[in-house]
Amino acid sequence: MIDLVKKKVSEEINVKKSFIELGVSNEVARAVKEMGFEEPTFIQSLCIPKILNGIDVIGQSQTGSGKTAAFGIPAIEKVSKNSNLIEVLILCPTRELAIQGCDEIRKFARHKAWVKVIPIYGGQSIDRQIKLFEYPVSMIIGTPGRVMDLMRRNVLHLDKVKVVVLDEADEMLNMGFKEDIEKILKDVPNNRQTILFSATMSPEIIKITKEFQKNPEHVKMVHHHLTVPTIEQYYFDVPRGVKKVEILCNTLDTYNPSRTIIFCNTKKQVEELMIDMQNRGFMVLGLHGDMKQNERTRVMSSFKNGKVDILIATDVAARGIDVDSVEIVFNYDIPQDEEYYVHRIGRTGRAGKSGKAFTLVSGRNQLHSVYNIQRFTGKKIEFKMSPSRQDVYEIKQHRMLSKVRKILKEDELKEYVEVINILVEEEYSSLEIAAAILKMNCEDIVPSSFNKNSLDKNLSDSVHSFKPRFKDVVKFRVEIGKNNLVSASHILSAIATQTNFSGKDVGKITLYDKYSIFEVPRSWIDTVKRTMENCKIKGIKVRALLVE
Numbered sequence: 001m002i003d004l005v006k007k008k009v010s011e012e013i014n015v016k017k018s019f020i021e022l023g024v025s026n027e028v029a030r031a032v033k034e035m036g037f038e039e040p041t042f043i044q045s046l047c048i049p050k051i052l053n054g055i056d057v058i059g060q061s062q063t064g065s066g067k068t069a070a071f072g073i074p075a076i077e078k079v080s081k082n083s084n085l086i087e088v089l090i091l092c093p094t095r096e097l098a099i100q101g102c103d104e105i106r107k108f109a110r111h112k113a114w115v116k117v118i119p120i121y122g123g124q125s126i127d128r129q130i131k132l133f134e135y136p137v138s139m140i141i142g143t144p145g146r147v148m149d150l151m152r153r154n155v156l157h158l159d160k161v162k163v164v165v166l167d168e169a170d171e172m173l174n175m176g177f178k179e180d181i182e183k184i185l186k187d188v189p190n191n192r193q194t195i196l197f198s199a200t201m202s203p204e205i206i207k208i209t210k211e212f213q214k215n216p217e218h219v220k221m222v223h224h225h226l227t228v229p230t231i232e233q234y235y236f237d238v239p240r241g242v243k244k245v246e247i248l249c250n251t252l253d254t255y256n257p258s259r260t261i262i263f264c265n266t267k268k269q270v271e272e273l274m275i276d277m278q279n280r281g282f283m284v285l286g287l288h289g290d291m292k293q294n295e296r297t298r299v300m301s302s303f304k305n306g307k308v309d310i311l312i313a314t315d316v317a318a319r320g321i322d323v324d325s326v327e328i329v330f331n332y333d334i335p336q337d338e339e340y341y342v343h344r345i346g347r348t349g350r351a352g353k354s355g356k357a358f359t360l361v362s363g364r365n366q367l368h369s370v371y372n373i374q375r376f377t378g379k380k381i382e383f384k385m386s387p388s389r390q391d392v393y394e395i396k397q398h399r400m401l402s403k404v405r406k407i408l409k410e411d412e413l414k415e416y417v418e419v420i421n422i423l424v425e426e427e428y429s430s431l432e433i434a435a436a437i438l439k440m441n442c443e444d445i446v447p448s449s450f451n452k453n454s455l456d457k458n459l460s461d462s463v464h465s466f467k468p469r470f471k472d473v474v475k476f477r478v479e480i481g482k483n484n485l486v487s488a489s490h491i492l493s494a495i496a497t498q499t500n501f502s503g504k505d506v507g508k509i510t511l512y513d514k515y516s517i518f519e520v521p522r523s524w525i526d527t528v529k530r531t532m533e534n535c536k537i538k539g540i541k542v543r544a545l546l547v548e
């Protein structure tokens with residue numbers, strides 16, 4: 001790797017400012033502009049002119065730095081207008097990357113009608129894929145396994161290939177595609193140009209570049225470019241006895257991010273966390289390497305189109321996946337190596353947008369890993385106090401109150417006021433009515449109904465207290481209480497169903513550990529005694545006894 005030294009800083013300073021200046025055609029420059037790209041990224045500025053000039057390039061830069069355009073744009077420019085044969089072959093490690101890369105390249109090529117790109121990947125019906133080749137194809141982007149397969153079946157003819165791109169070469173090797181790649185590279189014409197992108201430069205990668213590239217030029221981001229500066233990086237300490245998932249969920253509730261990716265090291269952890277979070281009321285999806293292709297596609301499209309905004313994933317499954325505006329990346333598990341960290345947090349802060357990365361750290365060893373990562377990236381990962389449940393309530397209340405204030409200021413409420421008036425005439429105060437409506441709509445802004453733990457705790461002060469319409473009340477006792485995880489509303493609804501009286505007329509209900517006391521109008525005594533002599537609350541047989 002040492003002989004492939006980093007490009008000098010001088011080259012960095014020379015970075016050109018527009019796609020046209022880099023030698024890109026008007027058609028492609030127009031398309032890129034329509035996609036909202038304002039100027040080339042660092043890696044694009046360095047790679048595009050070299051690739052256009054026929055130079056073999058080794059590109060090394062972090063995720064999110066715009067590599068697809070760095071090779072995709074010059075590759076498009078190499079496609080001849082009148083040839084109907086495959087001239088560009090792009091290999092990448094996963095189906096997702098093939099599909100995503102193909103989509104992006106099609107956009108770059110939209111004003112060059114003669115450029116036809118198709119994705120090739122396993123898991124899709126081979127017959128359907130073979131059919132695609134009945135029409136002219138100029139570029140393919142696919143996984144090595146399926147490309148090999150189609151070559152063997154004599155469907156793919158690569159004898160006119162001018163450019164081969166290996167995207168995420170290290171990942172392709174990790175996934176066991178080495179032999180396929182070598183076979184493919186031996187099969188394409190020798191005078192072709194070979195471009196290789198890889199996050200890391202292992203000896204295996206260097207071997208490939210030596211064998212298959214001609215005088216390659218190495219373009220690498222200098223070290224301080226390794227992490228995107230707009231990403232704020234923090235770590236949370238997970239104290240002994242506290243569950244990681246608690247901290248995770250509190251943080252999500254606090255920041256309320258539009259999109260989040262949570263990284264775990266294993267597929268088992270992905271699955272467990274998925275269930276854990278779903279039980280806590282979060283809409284989440286999981287993505288890992290063992291999932292079937294159609295499942296993965298479904299998950300990715302739900303995440304991309306915003307149906308679900310939390311994705312739990314393993315490194316390999318999420319590698320290179322390009323989704324805009326991921327606001328927060330969590331390292332639920334500390335990544336196995338420093339480069340994974342960079343890849344993970346590169347999912348946020350893409351293309352200049354700001355983002356946050358939170359790493360959960362439990363114990364000294366893990367803290368050590370964080371220090372190692374810091375040394376590797378040269379960026380500090382700041383300690384942050386993890387938000388407590390109490391913080392979460394406060395933030396939620398604040399958010400809710402701001403919304404209400406806005407509606408009070410801006411909206412026409414006359415007709416709603418009329419509805420509320422019905423209750424006011426029943427002598428409820430506006431404060432009580434507002435509180436009841438709040439309870440109906442935002443139960444989770446106060447501790448009681450949030451999760452089981454806080455529910456348990458809260459039962460001790462659990463009191464149901466409607467304004468009594470009857471002054472003369474009596475007390476009843478039932479042998480069921482906080483220890484049975486009942487709430488005041490369980491008891492209230494039992495009284496109402498058993499007696500057939502209105503629940504509104506029930507007075508105060510107080511829960512103790514083993515029993516509860518409720519108040520009803522004196523006139524109800526006989527009915528309560530009769531109907532609640534033998535009834536069930538939460539499945540437990542109870543009998544209401546008049547407290548003398």
Ligand code: ADP
Nearest residue numbers: 037038039040041063064065066067068322351
């Ligand atoms: P990489 O392959 O390096 O991980 P991608 O090629 O997937 O990165 O690009 C990451 C994101 O940045 C994509 O959404 C892409 O459309 C966007 N992007 C790429 N180049 C530019 C640019 N010059 N200006 C703005 N956005 C860009």
Ligand code: MG
Nearest residue numbers: 067068167320
């Ligand atoms: Mg990429």
